[in-house]
Amino acid sequence: MQMGSPDLKAAREVADYLGTYHHEFHFTVQEGIDALEEVIYHIETYDVTTVRASTPMFLMSRKIRSLGVKMVLSGEGSDEIFGGYLYFHKAPSKEEFHLETCRKIKALHLYDCLRANKSTCAWGLEARVPFLDKNFINVAMDIDPEWKMIRPDLGRIEKWVLRNAFDDDQNPYLPKHILYRQKEQFSDGVGYSWIDGLKHHANEHVSDTMLKNANFVYPENTPTTKEAYYYRTIFEKFFPKNAARSTVPGGPSVACSTAKAVEWDAAWSKNLDPSGRAAVGVHAAAYKKVPEKVSASESSSSVIGFSPKQDSATEATATATAV
Secondary structure, three states, rough: OOOOOOHHHHHHHHHHHHHOOEEEEEEEEEHHHHHHHHHHHHOOOOOOHHHHHHHHHHHHHHHHHHHOOOOOEEEHHHHHHHHOOHHHOOOOHHHHHHHHHHHHHOOHHHHHHHHHHHHHHOOOOEOHHHHHHHHHHHHOOOOHHHHHOOEEHEEEEEOOHHHHOOOOOOOOOHHHHOOOOOOOOOOHHHHHHHHHHHHHHHHHHHOOHHHHHHHHHOOOOOOOOOHHHHHHHHHHOOOHHHHHHOOOOOOOOOOOOOHHHHHOOOHHHOOOOOOOOOOOOOOOOOOOOOOOOOOOOEEEEOEEEOOOOOOOOOOOOOOOOOO
């Protein structure tokens, strides 16, 4: 099993390049699992990808707040506006590409913005999202989607138009291999052991029989995996009313796609998992097989970035940029 956090490795490089002070926050899979009930209570959803990503963000927000920081900038919206998710590789046309970005932007309050807002607010931390400035959205969505299309034949990866805007050979903002680094979803980027550990934990608590009869227990928005079933049981404990469960969207998804985009590739529709690693043939570390067991003590990491004007006695070094 691959160890470590791919985001953390890149973050350290950026910190060295920019000369910034950074704080590294490490958490174990078990610590994340122990926080699940509190996380689901605060974020008020049982959506799988939201729970996966909210947990490290929840733990990281606690750490940030303990350092005396009251406000942070977060990158929500950029993947939706520029088609940054790996499944956009399969967009059949610029028209479909644009329509999908519109669908994703309109659903942000149910997913990424819900996570960013509630995971941070749980600790009294304010997250601001500059990519969702209305003027910026208007400019970005007026761009011909042809320029947002992922074109390997032209060397254009996901979010190429945004990355290219910061590609200055004379005065580089970031090293090239960081600027053009493959998209890594937050719940994957903190460490691949995190999602694998969650799946293993759910497998231990939800039997095959329970999942088989899920449609009788949860007839609305029926969970289709043991992980989804496990989150649903926690959610229902706190929010048992139908009005609450109905606020959570459902439908098939691969690598954070909408249900509509699942139709873009028949092969991907058979591998329905919101992780970016489900983008088989695109993600460099795509799923090969689910590990039989993942130790709950395996570490994942989150990164907190600050400006250079920090007390040198504060922990660790490191980083930060999200493209």
